[in-house]
Amino acid sequence: MNSEHGYKGRLRRILMAAVLSGSIAGCTPDEQAGDATAAGVQADNGAVGEIDDQRIIKHADEPGNWLAHGRTYDERRFSPLTQIDRTSVRRLGLAWQQDMGTRRAQEATPIVVDGVMFLTSAWSRVFAFDAASGKLLWQFDPQVDRAWSRRMCCDVVNRGVAVYRGRVYLGALDGRLIALNAASGEVAWEVDTVIDRDRFYSITGAPRVARGKVFIGNGGAEFGVRGYVSAYDAASGELAWRFYTVPGDPSQPHEHPELEAAAATWSGDVYWKFGGGGTVWDAIVYDPEFEQLYIGTGNGSPWTRAIRSPGGGDNLFLSSIIALDPDTGRMRWHYQTTPADNWDYTATQHIALAELTIDGKPRKVLLQAPKNGFFYVLDRLTGELLRAHPYSAVTWATHVDMQSGRPVENPDLSYLEQEQWILPGSAGAHGWQPMAVDQDGGTVFIPTQESPLIFAMADEWKNTGTYARDPGRWNNGLELGRFAQLVAANAPTQPQAGGALIAFDPLTGKVKWSVRNAYYWNGGVLATAGGLVFQGDAAGKFAAYDKETGEELWQFDTYTSILAPPMTYQVGDVQYLALLTGGGGGDMFGGEAPTAMARYGNQGRLLVFKLGGGLTLEQPQPVRKVIPEQELGEAGDADIAAGEVLYNNYCAMCHGLLARSGGSIPDLRLLSKERHAMFDAIVLEGVLAPVGMAGFGDVLNAADSGAIHSYIRARADQDRAHALGDIEAARMTWQTPPPGPGE
Numbered sequence: 001m002n003s004e005h006g007y008k009g010r011l012r013r014i015l016m017a018a019v020l021s022g023s024i025a026g027c028t029p030d031e032q033a034g035d036a037t038a039a040g041v042q043a044d045n046g047a048v049g050e051i052d053d054q055r056i057i058k059h060a061d062e063p064g065n066w067l068a069h070g071r072t073y074d075e076r077r078f079s080p081l082t083q084i085d086r087t088s089v090r091r092l093g094l095a096w097q098q099d100m101g102t103r104r105a106q107e108a109t110p111i112v113v114d115g116v117m118f119l120t121s122a123w124s125r126v127f128a129f130d131a132a133s134g135k136l137l138w139q140f141d142p143q144v145d146r147a148w149s150r151r152m153c154c155d156v157v158n159r160g161v162a163v164y165r166g167r168v169y170l171g172a173l174d175g176r177l178i179a180l181n182a183a184s185g186e187v188a189w190e191v192d193t194v195i196d197r198d199r200f201y202s203i204t205g206a207p208r209v210a211r212g213k214v215f216i217g218n219g220g221a222e223f224g225v226r227g228y229v230s231a232y233d234a235a236s237g238e239l240a241w242r243f244y245t246v247p248g249d250p251s252q253p254h255e256h257p258e259l260e261a262a263a264a265t266w267s268g269d270v271y272w273k274f275g276g277g278g279t280v281w282d283a284i285v286y287d288p289e290f291e292q293l294y295i296g297t298g299n300g301s302p303w304t305r306a307i308r309s310p311g312g313g314d315n316l317f318l319s320s321i322i323a324l325d326p327d328t329g330r331m332r333w334h335y336q337t338t339p340a341d342n343w344d345y346t347a348t349q350h351i352a353l354a355e356l357t358i359d360g361k362p363r364k365v366l367l368q369a370p371k372n373g374f375f376y377v378l379d380r381l382t383g384e385l386l387r388a389h390p391y392s393a394v395t396w397a398t399h400v401d402m403q404s405g406r407p408v409e410n411p412d413l414s415y416l417e418q419e420q421w422i423l424p425g426s427a428g429a430h431g432w433q434p435m436a437v438d439q440d441g442g443t444v445f446i447p448t449q450e451s452p453l454i455f456a457m458a459d460e461w462k463n464t465g466t467y468a469r470d471p472g473r474w475n476n477g478l479e480l481g482r483f484a485q486l487v488a489a490n491a492p493t494q495p496q497a498g499g500a501l502i503a504f505d506p507l508t509g510k511v512k513w514s515v516r517n518a519y520y521w522n523g524g525v526l527a528t529a530g531g532l533v534f535q536g537d538a539a540g541k542f543a544a545y546d547k548e549t550g551e552e553l554w555q556f557d558t559y560t561s562i563l564a565p566p567m568t569y570q571v572g573d574v575q576y577l578a579l580l581t582g583g584g585g586g587d588m589f590g591g592e593a594p595t596a597m598a599r600y601g602n603q604g605r606l607l608v609f610k611l612g613g614g615l616t617l618e619q620p621q622p623v624r625k626v627i628p629e630q631e632l633g634e635a636g637d638a639d640i641a642a643g644e645v646l647y648n649n650y651c652a653m654c655h656g657l658l659a660r661s662g663g664s665i666p667d668l669r670l671l672s673k674e675r676h677a678m679f680d681a682i683v684l685e686g687v688l689a690p691v692g693m694a695g696f697g698d699v700l701n702a703a704d705s706g707a708i709h710s711y712i713r714a715r716a717d718q719d720r721a722h723a724l725g726d727i728e729a730a731r732m733t734w735q736t737p738p739p740g741p742g743e
């Protein structure tokens with residue numbers, strides 16, 4: 001029976017559906033904090049990490065190096081290397097590997113220059129390896145307070161460094177921008193990029209470098225922050241400029257003139273108290289041809305426009321692509337992909353630069369597949385909209401009107417009065433996982449996801465007409481606390497959840513080929529002149545596809561889930577492929593999913609492949625989830641129901657919906673007697689903060705902790721009964737339960 005049918009399939013769709021992005025406040029004591037070890041490294045010419053603008057611009061002279069986050073300034077993630085091609089790829093094998101010392105998600109793209117690989121792992125740790133042998137050259141741990149996990153929407157991840165003029169630039173989780181000596185890993189300078197330390201700002205994105213400056217944004221819009229991007233002098237760390245993406249406190253002068261016009265598109269006084277959002281947490285791209293910088297901005301804070309800006313308005317510059325002068329930070333143009341964003345449809349997704357022939361004329365364009373499901377082709381010089389075809393299933397809007405450049409919303413799917421299943425969900429039709437662009441072939445390879453969410457206004461707002469900001473948790477204006485109940489009460493009406501790698505023509509909107517993934521949340525993409533497209537998936541498969549047909553030509557089982565994009569480089573006369581493994585990130589629904597991390601646990605590794613590589617990975621034993629017998633105590637249905645709401649508001653983002661962990665964060669159904677005995681000390685006092693489980697004593701009291709504890713025990717007991725085949729015992733009155741394991 002097809003696993004996507006029937007009750008179990010429906011559950012999977014439900015769980016995969018609603019993507020609220022979960023961070024991981026785990027208890028894995030696996031992160032050994034290492035100081036910078038200055039083993040030292042020197043390339044043959046004596047210089048390490050000596051990348052500058054001209055080297056990146058003239059990348060064609062050194063095809064074996066991967067000089068910037070998306071390989072070059074154009075961020076097409078298309079390598080000209082051809083040693084590994086359609087024919088030879090069948091001999092691809094593992095050359096070396098490193099255990100990265102984490103069970104948290106890994107999302108970085110390594111940078112490789114002159115035989116040295118620079119990359120990041122969980123907790124913003126930086127590593128330099130000999131790119132041919134895999135020898136560790138140095139490592140640096142910025143010693144981020146492990147309690148910071150609570151401030152993350154989507155795990156303690158980092159997507160990579162920038163390397164420039166002998167330095168390595170890191171955006172640390174806690175908002176510091178740090179410059180390291182590329183040869184030794186020693187700190188050259190460090191600055192604080194955060195404007196308000198009372199807010200949950202964080203950095204997960206890779207800095208970008210150009211024109212002597214380092215550009216960095218931040219995340220945190222789910223918790224309530226104001227977005228901005230900053231430019232620092234690469235040599236000194238001095239702040240050069242800052243561009244705010246949304247207006248601030250109206251009683252204060254605007255920080256820069258663009259905000260005056262933006263402020264006219266907002267109303268009320270909620271937005272600036274919440275922060276407004278618009279964080280620049282991933283896409284920052286420098287265009288040397290027009291000497292401008294493009295940034296992608298995130299969702300509103302809160303997500304729901306009725307709360308955020310009750311008088312309406314487009315809420316500039318949320319969910320927008322903005323062109324800035326890289327020297328001054330002044331805006332040249334902007335294009336808003338989702339006016340008055342109401343769905344967490346960020347436009348922070350990776351931006352690529354290309355030249356395409358459009359209507360018979362060569363056009364210098366930028367390409368983006370933001371969360372909202374439409375693929376945008378914009379003229380880079382003017383911001384003119386050239387194409388906006390849907391690249392995935394879209395129900396929130398019917399189309400983008402090419403005259404006005406605005407999406408036409410589907411009025412039937414307003415969720416102001418009535419909850420609605422909507423596609424894409426808040427995970428987007430495309431997440432942060434980068435796409436790859438074959439400019440000559442006119443094809444974009446996109447890791448897409450069909451992942452509907454049930455959108456429902458927060459009960460608090462429905463009942464009182466107001467919505468207070470709680471600094472301790474997500475404040476998105478949706479009803480999170482009763483989320484599982486909303487799902488159970490509303491049969492999904494949307495296409496089933498799942499992922500697909502697609503080969504997409506951005507000019508015609510045609511899908512040339514597609515490959516289904518077993519789960520919706522998969523890895524980024526690499527394409528090569530060898531005729532190949534590489535992607536890792538949630539099931540642990542790292543595969544090469546024929547870029548013309550999608551035919552699978554090679555695969556390797558990594559035995560763990562994959563989010564990071566592969567990259568490729570050459571040292572001497574050998575082409576290598578590198579990939580970080582380890583899933584999680586913004587997925588809180590993996591507990592019942594067909595993922596490798598649910599089956600085997602999360603393995604944070606760096607895998608490097610070459611032709612003829614002969615290393616093998618041992619197949620791990622499947623994780624056995626034996627739920628212990630629970631001491632249910634005196635808790636009644638009302639206590640458990642209250643605990644469910646609290647759990648969903650404060651805990652589910654990390655520990656998973658229905659208390660089912662996806663595989664990287666401890667599964668609370670499996671807690672030992674000892675852990676149960678210290679539950680309040682963990683939750684309220686933060687005794688496990690040093691290993692990543694922050695305390696919540698500032699926002700929860702003993703009664704709250706007790707209710708959450710009762711809910712977890714009840715959930716564990718329910719799933720234990722299912723596992724033992726006692727279906728009747730598993731039916732509880734406080735919740736209409738989706739089935740447990742084994743059904």
Ligand code: CA
Binds near residue numbers: 346
């Ligand atoms: Ca978001």
